[in-house]
Amino acid sequence: MTKITVAESAGFCFGVDRAVKMVYNELGKNTRVATLGPIIHNQDVVNDMLAKGARVIDSVDELQPGETVVIRSHGVGREVYEKIAEKGNRMIDATCPFVSRIHKIVAEMTGKGYLVFIAGDALHPEVQGIVGHCSQKPIVFRDNIELSDIFAKSGNIFKKPLAFVAQTTYNIIIWQECLKMIPKDDPNIIIYDTICNATEKRQSDAAELARNSDIMFVVGGKHSSNTVKLSEVCSRYCTTYHIENSDELSALKLPDADRIGITAGASTPAHIIKEVFLAMTEYENNITNPEEEVFDEAAIDKSFKKIHTGEKVKGIVVSVGNAEITVDLGTKHTGYVKLEDLTDDPSKKPADLVSVGDEIDLIVIKVNDAEGTAALSRRKVEEQEGYEKIMKAKEEGTVIEGVVQHVVNKG
Template sequence: ELKDFFEKNYKNLQKKLAIVAQTTYNIVVWGECLNVIPKDDPNIVIYDTICNATDARQSDAAELAKNSDIMLVVGGRHSSNTVKLFEVCSRYCKTYHIENSDELRSLKLPNATNIGITAGASTPAYIIKEVQTKMAENEILAANQNEEFDFAQAIDESFKKIHTGEKVKGIVIAVNNTEAIVDLGTKHTGYVALDDLTDDPSKKPSDIVSVGDEIDLVVIKVNDAEGTAALSKRKVDEQAGYEKIVEAQKEGTVLEGVVQSVVNKGITLTVMGVRVFIPASLTGLPRGAELDQLLKKKVEFIIIEVSEGGRKRAVGSIKAVQNAKKEEAKARFWETAEVGKTYSGKVKSLTSFGAFVDLGGIDGMVHISELSWKRIKHPSEVVNVGDTLEVYIKDLDREANRISLGFKKAEDNPWEIFKSQYQVGDVVKATIVSITSFGAFAQIVDGVDGLIHISQIADQKVENVKDVLSVGDVVDVKITDIDEESKRISISMRALLENSDEEAEEEEEAPAEDAE
């Protein structure tokens, strides 16, 4: 009929076509209908309205029929569920639809090795039990019964009642995008919704369980009329996880977890199925810092409080783990620390008087005077927060837990560089860096200045240095004195002018001597 519809009527439709099925419709026929519907047509919308319980029951019955010589479908003649089951099973083997055990007498059952029994969801349990009992008494069944399989016991177990709150075991028989379907070994088909599999919204049912898995569950709700049961794996995991969390709190165990959300005044994560809240003050971040920077990050923490009663919740602390690690690092540091030992550390903070460097759990300070051979006004002229420095221990105060660090290297000492390259009598170019009333200071090498006294600027009297020199001028000077003890250098412009005059006089006197 559906095929005929598409051939004759579909092309005349002016709107979209919606296709739905009766909730208890035969899933095999429904599958055949889907095959005749035009593919990839945006104007056709299909709603899979077959009930999950119906789908599972029909699928199970079909699998049973495929492996049976005879199927008995028990239920009312006018029961939609039972009729559909009969239609499904009839496709795979000889199938009989009976309402009760009395009808077995009128059936002429052929010899069969495997006989399957199924029933509609609304079929009373006692009727199914009667059919099972009659079949067990049947000589044909008795002759072919597998001695290792107690058929009566299996049927008895299938009618076992389950109750809300009861712990049960189930075998996963199907997994889809929203739930897992499990076999409980009873007449109930079990359903575990995604929310009852996990509280991780990023995961799908197939990420949690697979077909064939045997899992522990808690019964949430039972519907005997429909033959279904709502179950939860998450509640079982939460209880087991809660017990481990309580133990972790007692033992101070360090746990790991991924931060799932930022909430009011803290962050949350789930570990072993238990929700853990970590207050902002215990995240290890500075006061006022953005908590979003921890989102989706793996963190280490300990449990400091566990709630009692129905709500299984816990409070954790990242800061406590960080503090413990710092104390361990400090202990290791002081065991091996000695003056002169070098370390590689990161600059944590800057002050007007120096830089604090993390040596791996313990901080040391590089005084501003130790950051550069040159005179600087602030540490930021040399280093920035986050820089990695090679430092060495200058001094240790174990009682006060204070560590003084050095950063300047002897080979970089400008004075040593100057001494190795220059001596008294050398003529060099120098840059005027400052002017005073008594002279001018000129830089010879980076970090080393020499003084040109006012009397050494020119070969005549200079009243004001600024009349002759300006900051930034590059001048030729002669090194006239080096005071190594005081690290002072005297340089002269006048000495070069006097040398020039002497050379000029010698040139003038030379011809007269020749004439004589």
């Protein structure tokens, strides 16, 4: 029997979902909308928007009077904002919040005199937008091989203050190879973790599914950077086909397979993934008896679930920095825990307390749904547990021990 499995993390990410909803919301108001470039790299979605009255323009110069311009999730450079302001058109900024964070980082670091390195595709609109927020010319490199060449040809480069960022959809495996080449203990070098959690989750899930599949289908736009990278990841482990929709399946000569996996890029709506799943099920029915696999559209989208201030959640540590850690909450939110919310011991650093892969309990301090971020605290969990321990000891009449931290007058 053939088993067909859909990756749980397949499909729309937070930033793309947010951008698409912004456009449809304006179209629903009969607003004249022009998107600066395709809102996402998915032609089916773009065609639907065009049918509803939107226009796709390549330059601010193409804007017509009275049109509302939407900046897509990839973001743009500062000069584009200035041109729109000069034009006087209403603007809606659908830049992914995780991309906006990189804009702020590179603007700040180049302003301080740092030479910024950007890992990514120099021709990709996201990277071009990041470059457009640098006040000094940055260095863009595609992979670890190109980075090695840059280091070899620039012998004095480590005498300068350096800052490293990566395109949000950058290949995690290649990024890890790049990190091995960068000195870890140099105080003049700052490395920022800017690969989106959703990207990391999608790539790791795809790799795991590909390892256990004979064939993988990666569904998404041919010009979608994150979908192309998904295809690269899957092709390391099994025969992989990158398709945009179910219409492309009929032209493929597929080998026999007992295990078929399906994943999709961040710009692929759930209904397109479902169509591929159903088409593959029908195809396999004509050959053999596929193992029944229920397509749960809600499961693909379950990571959009809400979290609330004061809620206790579990998170997996995905990165450890000098002043904060990043955690995966299993939602579309990226969770951050600042050092002061991790411990009250001033002598400790995040690396002394947690490691990548650790699962920890946290309290939600603040949720920003618009930006897809959540501020979290481990200290509040410990305080809550400490209070519960004291109350239990009081009820049971038991003795508890503690460590003196401060001595004050009369106490």
